[in-house]
Amino acid sequence: MILKETTRRRFLTSVGAVGGFAAASLAMPYYARGSSSRPVFTSGVQSGDVDAASGVVWTRVDRPSRLFIEYSTTDKFANAVRLAPFDVTPETDLTGKLLVTGLPPDQEIFYRFVAADLQDINSRSEPIRGEFRTAPVSRRNIRFVWSGDTAGQGWGIDDEGMRTYQTIAYHRPDFMIHSGDTIYADNPIPDEIVLRSGGVWKNRIVTEEKRTIAQTLPEFRGQWKYNLLDEHVTALNAICPVFHQWDDHEVLNNWSPSTDLSADDRYKEKSVAVLAARASRAFHEMTPIRYVAAEPGRIYRKVSYGPLLDVFFVDLRSYRGPNAHGLDEELMPQSRIFGEAQVAWLKRELARSTATWKVISCDLPIGLVIWDDYGKRRGSESISNGDNDAPLGRELEFADLLRFIRDAAIGNIVWLTADVHYTAAHYYDPGKAKFQDFLPFWEFVSGPLHSGTYGPQELDGTFGPEVRFIKAAPGGIESNLPPSSGMQFFGVVDIDGQSEQMTVRLMDRDDNELWRTVIDPQRTS
Incomplete structure (x- = not known):
């Protein structure tokens, strides 16, 4: 049986549920939000190469920063898993990506980044969030x-x-x-x-x-x-x-x-x-x-x-x-x-x-x-x-x-x-x-x-x-x-x-x- 098409209304509702974002806010460029005294995300988030136990997540910031990342199986981030932070610098054009491993199969994964300014580690961005679903280990559509x-x-x-x-x-x-x-x-x-x-x-x-x-x-x-x-x-x-x-x-x-x-x-x-x-x-x-x-x-x-x-x-x-x-x-x-x-x-x-x-x-x-x-x-x-x-x-x-x-x-x-x-x-x-x-x-x-x-x-x-x-x-x-x-x-x-x-x-x-x-x-x- 082929999956039923997602209507526009259902799509907008589901987008709005990603990490608590409203659909309208997802459509806004991230660099246009927040105070310039705090790090801001310039290009959204991405995920890729997802299998049953892992996936790569990516983002980019406007200045050298330490990226903190956590993920959860709920959009409320209950019992979130916090990963080791890592730094992004001009060497990679302020981009950062991480292979997240040890994930449960066939599961919605919600992730979020927070950036801390390397010049002022207490100056932190608003979080940016995304989601993906891991691959199954049993047969599903x-x-x-x-x-x-x-x-x-x-x-x-x-x-x-x-x-x-x-x-x-x-x-x-x-x-x-x-x-x-x-x-x-x-x-x-x-x-x-x-x-x-x-x-x-x-x-x-x-x-x-x-x-x-x-x-x-x-x-x-x-x-x-x-x-x-x-x-x-x-x-x-x-x-x-x-x-x-x-x-x-x-x-x-x-x-x-x-x-x-x-x-x-x-x-x-x-x-x-x-x-x-x-x-x-x-x-x-x-x-x-x-x-x-x-x-x-x-x-x-x-x-x-x-x-x-x-x-x-x-x-x-x-x-x-x-x-x-x-x-x-x-x-x-x-x-x-x-x-x-x-x-x-x-x-x-x-x-x-x-x-x-x-x-x-x-x-x-x-x-x-x-x-x-x-x-x-x-x-x-x-x-x-x-x-x-x-x-x-x-x-x-x-x-x-x-x-x-x-x-x-x-x-x-x-x-x-x-x-x-x-x-x-x-x-x-x-x-x-x-x-x-x-x-x-x-x-x-x-x-x-x-x-x-x-x-x-x-x-x-x-x-x-x-x-x-x-x-x-x-x-x-x-x-x-x-x-x-x-x-x-x-x-x-x-x-x-x-x-x-x-x-x-x-x-x-x-x-x-x-x-x-x-x-x-x-x-x-």
Whole structure:
């Protein structure tokens, strides 16, 4: 049975219950409250990477501070557990996050921060609060959402704000997956944009860091701080864990290790490696992603969400070869996109998974042809190379992964992605593919959250994708319609705790259901 939709009234009531906040106060920027003589929180709270026993919580303050944190299983903070305080300084841009462990499973967790000024330890802020629910250890209904692409193509915070986040919050998901392009470091936000249809889009909020492309570490950090000025974003963050991955615009469009910026007059910093390092640091400082000590900066990971669901996050940016290499007939280092270590990890963890559903959250679609240079239709930016033939180049690594999944009889794998700024359902059928050594599977595409909307991309037949549904802007990849056009999209996934069926719905920002399918789990002997 699918969970009943949360109405707007029920949503506002539930938001108002978070730590005793009124819904209206959640919508106000935290930096606008309190006395300047006391620390104030600038960007709300966030939680992420929540499993049955732990989760990461995050906040940011306006000055060097000592953060005190406590949590409880009640919104009145009865029998609260107080954790050891920790300090935040300009070294991390005054952000602080903590992995909270030892939590009870399948339980609402209410948490709050208080900040004490390091210059005057007795000067303390008002508390700031949030909540999340830990994963179950037994079968229950699960709901999560996914989308991607925030504040791109110059479309920033207007009078309506990033309203898709508000629509997502009405569904009260257990968690949200942000599938990449979490920021647009290479897309400045102007004060206004003249619309081709007539009229003017006005960005109500524009910061100095968003008036230019990001090159320095403070500028990369500023991209994140801009998004967190939106009331819908911070309201959702307060009640819903967000699991983050990145794609290209966290650094710059279509970047790979071979990206050449020598002729790009916008960039004084010409090293893409330096830019990527700064972008990665800002990404980890500004999100509630877990820190992996064995591999600092690592984004690929698995989050176990009970016996029905494992989510695998992959990173198709950090380990890829050059975008413009030849179409190798054998798998070579330059033709990899996962990278040898990551694909070995993914195979191993998929084989070990005992969850009914294995969701692979991928920052790029599989069968859509995405060119590094659209004008000349040159260079593979994603996996498919556009020749509709046997696997070559980057397709070889993916073909090897699909063959492994088939040979290991790993069922119930679903791929989720964003990136292309429209929504679609793709079914991959080996009977219709040039490469046929794989089990059939679904890939669902949804986005953007708050960016320009584009027309559909062409499909490559190597892995046999079939479009079962699509909604995209007219006019192809040059359309770039604003968020006010309404064509902002997200997906909702419900897993039934009894039947274990997965229902996937593709939605728009006005909460219209565009398409749905129900997938029965495949039983293995």
